[in-house]
Amino acid sequence: MQIHLKNRRAIVTGSTAGIGLAIASGLAATGAHVVVTGRTQARVDEALAAIAKDVSGASLSGVAGDLGTQEGAEHLIKQVPEADILINNLGIFEPKAFFDIPDEDWLRFFEVNVMSGVRLSRHYAQGMAKRGWGRIQFISSESGVQIPAEMVQYGMTKTAQLAVSRGLAETLAGTGVTVNAVLPGPTRSEGVGDFFGKIAADKGISQQDVERDFIATHRPSTVIKRLATVEEVANMCVYLASEQASATTGAAMRVDGGVVRSIV
Template sequence: MQINLKNRRAIVTGSTAGIGLAIATGLAAAGAHVVVTGRTQQRVDEALVSIAKNIAGANLVGVAGDLGTRKGAEHLIAQVPDTDILVNNLGIFEPKAFFDIPDEDWQRFFEVNVMSGVRLSRHYAQGMAKRGWGRIQFLSSESGVQIPAEMVHYGMSKTAQLAVSRGLAETLAGTGVTVNAVLPGPTRSEGVGAFFAKIAAEQGVSQDQLERDFIATHRPSSLIKRLATVEEVANLCVYLASEQASATTGAAVRVDGGVVRSIV
């Protein structure tokens, strides 16, 4: 199967590192004109250099801004009024005991993880529907299905993304626009890698050992018995953005290494 996204514009939020950068790279490799977004111009510029170095002839543009705010979303929309593919990847996570999570943290997680995608989808989906083609994705998580006790606020935001994704798919029925949620499992992204590296240093063990211990203790249902790579997640996202995925919509598609014990 050859995925060809030539002449398609794609926006990937939070795409200066980790899963987002891998998705942006994968879409560029498939020929899409990719809009890279991040909080600072420096991070955006570094991501553009990284993608261009790996993908010869990549068609790229960068937009800096905080998409976890209404102002940031409005800035992106002003810079890039239309797109064919929108990947709502922007997200934050933070382990914290339930009784230690203040109201401000609940609101912050909802704004960044949920409302960033709501605001952009509300704008871009209308243009997609008028043109009769479009792809919208929400990067949720297996934590949206199996809420982790160590970060309930994060799990809540990921469950909310599932609801928004399915509801928007229903709203766009028959338009040629597909909407799906992607559910990664534990993934060795930049943020997760830095978190494990810090804990490993504190405990005096290797990061590889700490990761194996984490899977064995906290995600024992994993079938691959390891963290996924960002590229493994990105591969699914690139497929869902393609013409070949035209009958996949309203779905919560897992790339969780089998962590969720479910046959559907």
């Protein structure tokens, strides 16, 4: 299968590192014009340079701003009024015991992980529907199905994304716009790597040992018995953004290494 998205404009939120950067790079390789977003111009510029280095002839632009706020969303929409592909990847996580999570954290996680995608989808989906073609994705998580006790606030937002994704797919029925959720499992992203690296330094052990302990203790149902790579997750996202994925909508596509014990 060869995926070609030339003349399509794709926005990938939170795309200066990790899964978002891998998705942006993968879409650029298909010929799409990719809009990279991040909180600071310096991070956006670094990501643009990294993609340009890896993808010869990549068509790129960048917008800096905090998409976890209404003001940030409005700024992006002003800079990029229309898009054919929207990947709602922006997200934050933080392990914290349930009884230690204050109201402010619940609201902050919902604003960043859920409302960022709601605001952008509300705008861009209307233009997609009028043009009769579009692709919207929400990067959820297996944590939205199996809520982790150590991150209930995170799991809550990932479940909410599943509801929004399916509801929006129903709203856009028959328009030529597909809406799907992607559920990565434990993935070796920059954020996860930094988190595991800190644990390794504190315990005086290797990061590989921390990863193995995490898999054995917190995700023992995994079938691949390792963390996924960001590229493995991005491959699914690039396919769902393609012309070939036109019959896949309203779905929750797992790239979780088999963590979720389900046959559907």
